[in-house]
Amino acid sequence: MTAVTLTAVGTLLIVVAGIPTAAADQVARLQPVVLERFDHDPVAFTEGMFVDGATLYESTGLEGKSELRELDADTGQLRRVVPLPPTYFGEGIADAGAHLWQLTYENGVAIEWDKATLTMLREVPLDGQGWGLCRAGDRLIRSDGSAVLRVHRLDDMRETGTLAVTYNGIRVPGLNSLDCVGNRIWANVFPTDQIIEVDAATGVVRAVVYATGLREAAWHGEAGVLNGIAHLGGPDGNGQFLITGKYWPAVYRVRFDAATEAEIQVR
Template sequence: MTRRQKWAGIALAVLAVATVVPGAHAEPEPPPGVAAVPVIEPVVLGEMPHDPMAFTEGFEIDGGVLYEGTGEVGTSQLRELDPDTGAVRKAVDMPGRYFGEGVTVVGDRIWQLTYTDGVAVEWDRATLTPIREVPLRPQGWGLCRDGDRLIRSDGTARLRFQSPDDLTETGGVDVTKDGRPVTGLNELECVGDRVWANVWPTDQIVRIDPATGAVDLVVDASGLRARGIPPTAQVLNGIAHVAGDEFLLTGKYWPTTFRVRLG
């Protein structure tokens, strides 16, 4: 059992309690003199099927294709999905027994992180065949493209800036909300001048200004579980920008992907 799997069980228990304990999703009060970050809920516009066996780690739409990276040792994949129906068009296994993590498209290539394997895999986008592997430390969780750089999470409160050519680290920023660090940053989506991040082990998403690290919006997506998500499903993890304020959201072992409006 990996550390992520062990803690996933704890997260399930926490989430189960949160569904029945009043105020379980209440935000802590900000420090004196700090304005509270607004909290919203997603507006559901539609639903489509999602593979309930997919341990979703990366989610991104580019060129009319929904790319999904899945995790777990020995079953991790890179997938092409139809963004309108959720149908899997193509799926390929990661090299070896890598635990796959976040993905992002860079031109004719795709980068896919690994959890604790110490490498990232570069894929040919057209054929979904591996091109090379590059070193990656300390861990890989989420990844997105922000203009001429990539932004990576590693489960801490830090976002790392990296070169899209070889993942060389070029800088970073520590993320805070109401003046406090936000740890557990997971799957990422870069949209405009903001980064949206799943916060593990919760069903929350935060919107981050990568220039300062400040969270300026929180999305409480826990209500999506009432729409047919079984108790055995794990946390929300998967943010794909559609257009404007519309996104696709899903989770680990979730049978549904939700088209939502955020904002």
């Protein structure tokens, strides 16, 4: 399969909450390089995903259509699928060893699943909206669409703290699907085509990925926003990610290279 570089163009401009600021030198500008593409269900309203070995777990949303899916991480082939209760709107998911956690949007619960059987084990109360979720060691990190990430215990989803995400001292709203890799948190920024790399200790943005070309490559009439990022290569990753979006017909295996010119607009 041929590798394709998706070139980002334009004048670098950061717009956070309507305030334009010049990009700080310490913030890296990145773009995705496509290493491989495989088919993705174009009616999947992707809300989150993670990779465990050769398995890709995906959560999809919308009431009456939300599912937990298990796929082959190398081919995208669907292995198993379990529907959520019809009134539930599925959101982000995260690994928890033999189990996994799945958020709901406004149903007020998080669901714990057994990974081996895809059996629902329990529901626990969830304060506020559920958007993205990822595992950082013995903690879970949750987004709720704001600029503040919530920290939870891995075993029971009890909230233990918060982390404000900032770019040049300005909070970045719209944090969506998450992926934790080492001491970094990667976050889709809704409703843009950008992904940010966040220092998990400070909340400071260290890099911005400009992925408009990726969405354009996947475009069809119903394709929605970029959403869904999962690193490959274990807890610390190997520098490669799987990326997709809502109603996208493809999942891309990518790496992030330096971008010379780019534009981000957080709307």
